[in-house]
Amino acid sequence: MKLVLAYLRGRGRRLEYWLSLIAMIVGVFAVLEIPHDELFGDAVDWVSLAVWCAFAARRLRDAGLPFWLAPFPLPIVLVGLALNRIVGVPPSVAASPEASMSLASLLAALTLLALVFVLGCLPSRAPKATTRETADIFG
Numbered sequence: 001m002k003l004v005l006a007y008l009r010g011r012g013r014r015l016e017y018w019l020s021l022i023a024m025i026v027g028v029f030a031v032l033e034i035p036h037d038e039l040f041g042d043a044v045d046w047v048s049l050a051v052w053c054a055f056a057a058r059r060l061r062d063a064g065l066p067f068w069l070a071p072f073p074l075p076i077v078l079v080g081l082a083l084n085r086i087v088g089v090p091p092s093v094a095a096s097p098e099a100s101m102s103l104a105s106l107l108a109a110l111t112l113l114a115l116v117f118v119l120g121c122l123p124s125r126a127p128k129a130t131t132r133e134t135a136d137i138f139g
Contacts, residue, residue, distance in 0.1 A: 011127070012058030017120050020055045024048060049074065056119060064125035073112050080108025 012020075028048050032041065049071070056070040 008054060008057060009061075010058055011062035011124075012055060013062060013124060014059075014120060014122075017055060017059040021116070021120070024051055024055070059119055059122075062124050063119075063122040065122075072115060076108050076112050076115070083108070 028044060031044055034040075036044075052073065053070040056072075057067040060069055061067050
């Protein structure tokens, strides 16, 4: 557990970010090639989001930004899903393979890709030096 916490408190450089992102994408595609049901696909989505948050938190910390911005893909995906439910795909088009991604999903995916790209291109910042102040408690 200490090793995991030490990893999460560290800083991730750009190279580490891009390599981990590529490894995560390849891993997700490899796992999704296994015949599965909808529940398994949802589990893979949530696990990949958790892994993404770990990598993004390290990268955000390295760029000098707060680590709590790491789950920023979640609202984008949820808005895309909500827009899909609201706008929907007409039943006549739903049977075609081209209808698997609606305009709302496409916009959400493009926004997500832009944010992932920007996060990977942010320059590293030097960590802030912490000053140790000693108090004269006993005189």
